[in-house]
Amino acid sequence: MIGEFTRISPDVRLGQNVRIFAFVNLYGCSIGDETKIGTFVEIQKNASIGKRCKIGSHSFICEGVTIEDECFIGHGVLFINDRRPQAVNPDGSMQTEKDWTVVPTLVKRRASIGSGAVILCGVTIGEGAMIGAGAVVTKDVPAGATVAGVPARLLARTASRLTE
Numbered sequence: 001m002i003g004e005f006t007r008i009s010p011d012v013r014l015g016q017n018v019r020i021f022a023f024v025n026l027y028g029c030s031i032g033d034e035t036k037i038g039t040f041v042e043i044q045k046n047a048s049i050g051k052r053c054k055i056g057s058h059s060f061i062c063e064g065v066t067i068e069d070e071c072f073i074g075h076g077v078l079f080i081n082d083r084r085p086q087a088v089n090p091d092g093s094m095q096t097e098k099d100w101t102v103v104p105t106l107v108k109r110r111a112s113i114g115s116g117a118v119i120l121c122g123v124t125i126g127e128g129a130m131i132g133a134g135a136v137v138t139k140d141v142p143a144g145a146t147v148a149g150v151p152a153r154l155l156a157r158t159a160s161r162l163t164e
Contacts, residue, residue, distance in 0.1 A: 001019045001020065002020045003020055003021040003022035003023070003024065003039070004022050005022050005023050006020055006021075006022060006023065006024045006025075006026075007024070007025045007026070007027075008020070008024075008026045008027075009026065009027035009028065011027065011028045011045075012026045012027060012028065012029055012030070012031070013029075013030040013031070014030075014031050015030075015031055015032045015033035015034070015035065015051060016033045016034070017033060017034045018031050018032075018033070018034065018035050018036075018037070019035075019036040019037065020037045021037065021038050021039040021041075021057075022039050023039050023040045024037055024038075024039065024040070024041050024042070024043075025041075025042040025043075026042075026043050027043075027044065027045055028044065028045025028046060028047075028063075029043045029044065029045060029046070029047040029048065029049065029061075030047075030048045030049065031043070031049045032049055032050040032051035032052070032053065032069065033051045033052070034051060034052045035049055035050070035051065035052060035053045035054070035055070036053070036054050036055065037049075037055045038054075038055055038056050038057035038058075038059070038075070039057040039058075040057050040058045041055055041056075041057065041058070041059050041060075041061070042059075042060050042061070043055075043061045044061065044062045044063045045063050046063045046064060046102070047061050047062065047063060047064070047065045047066070047067075048065075048066045048067065049061070049067045050067055050068045050069035050070065050071065050109070051069045051070070052069060052070045053067060053069070053070065053071045053072070053073065054071075054072050054073065055073045056072075056073055056074045056075035056076070056077065056115065057075050057076075058075055058076040059073055059074075059075065059076060059077040059078070060077070060078050060079060061073070061077075061079050062079050062080070062081045063081055063102050064081040064102040064103060064104040064105060064121065065079045065081065065104070065105045065107070065119075066104065066105070066106050066107065067107040068106075068107060068108050068109040068111075068127075069109050069110075070109055070110045071107055071109070071110060071111050071112065071113075072111075072112040072113065073107075073113050074112075074113055074114045074115035074116070074117065074133065075115040075116070076115055076116045077113050077114075077115065077116070077117050077118075077119070078117075078118045078119070079105055079119045079121075080118065080119065080120050080121050081102050081103055081104075081105065081121045082100055082101075082102070082103065082121060083103055083120075083121060083122070084100075085100075086099075086100070102121075103121035103122045104121070104122070105119060105120075105121050105122065105123055105124075105125075106123075106124045106125070107119075107124075107125045108124065108125060108126050108127040108128075108129070108143070109127045109128070110127060110128045111125045111126065111127065111128060111129045111130070111131070111141075112129070112130050112131065113125070113131040114130075114131055114132050114133030114134070114135065114148075115133045115134075116133050116134045117131050117132070117133065117134060117135045117136070117137065118135075118136045118137070119131075119137045120136070120137060120138050123137055123138070123139060123140050123141070124140045124141070125137065125140075125141045126140070126141055126142045126143030126144065126145060127143040127144070128143055128144045129141045129142065129143060129144065129145050129146070129147070130145070130146040130147070131147055131148070131152065132146070132147065132148025132149070132152070132155070133148075134148075134150070135147060135148050135149060135150065135151075135152040136149075136150045136151050136152060137151075137152045138151045138152065139151075139152075142154075142157065144157055144158050145157045146158075
């Protein structure tokens with residue numbers, strides 16, 4: 001199922017039974033089998049989404065983000081891929097792709113990211129981790145951990161979410 005007013009470039013790799021709702025923009029990315037992508041989502045080139053994921057509406061998944069299988073990404077989640085974003089070079093010329101480096105981010109299997117969270121680049125969110133709504137993740141989150149706040153801080157740690 002692909003929603004109306006959705007833009008999918010020819011270089012997107014879609015798995016089987018992917019559901020994509022209206023006003024989605026996909027280019028140069030890969031989406032795994034049975035993943036569901038909500039309205040007003042953008043997924044950029046060189047991003048990878050695993051199988052059976054749910055991507056909530058209004059989320060932005062930029063270049064360099066890898067989301068493994070069975071992850072939940074809430075509404076309005078933002079990923080960042082540049083530690084020092086700049087519009088122009090020191091000489092005032094507009095920056096291009098050659099003027100900066102993508103810093104990768106990894107979201108491991110069965111992690112859940114609450115609505116409105118911001119994920120800074122270069123972090124790994126561990127398997128089965130839970131990110132609270134509105135959190136700003138600035139460093140790695142261990143497997144099975146629950147974090148929340150600005151910046152995100154450890155609230156609990158459990159392995160039980162991995163086997164449920």
